[in-house]
Amino acid sequence: MLLGSFFFAFTPFFYFLAKDALSLFVLRIIHGFATAIFTPVASAIISDIVSVSNRGQLLSTYSSVNMLGRTLGPLICGALLDIIL
Numbered sequence: 582m583l584l585g586s587f588f589f590a591f592t593p594f595f596y597f598l599a600k601d602a603l604s605l606f607v608l609r610i611i612h613g614f615a616t617a618i619f620t621p622v623a624s625a626i627i628s629d630i631v632s633v634s635n636r637g638q639l640l641s642t643y644s645s646v647n648m649l650g651r652t653l654g655p656l657i658c659g660a661l662l663d664i665i666l
Contacts, residue, residue, distance in 0.1 A: 588615030
């Protein structure tokens with residue numbers, strides 16, 4: 582979980598180093614693997630640490646917050662870049 586979290590969180594900070602399509606492709610593959618490792622493990626941990634009675638509610642909350650972050654993150658960053666640049 583920790584290794585997947587590390588790659589999931591820090592790989593996007595290296596996108597600016599991609600100078601051509603191949604390096605961007607390799608970086609994106611690494612980030613994709615990290616996402617594939619992190620997301621199911623996070624769901625499994627949530628399932629393990631909560632009681633059966635509210636497991637569905639907490640898993641759906643995790644999924645909703647995850648999708649909200651994936652939607653709002655790029656919008657907020659795009660707006661900030663527009664303001665800064």
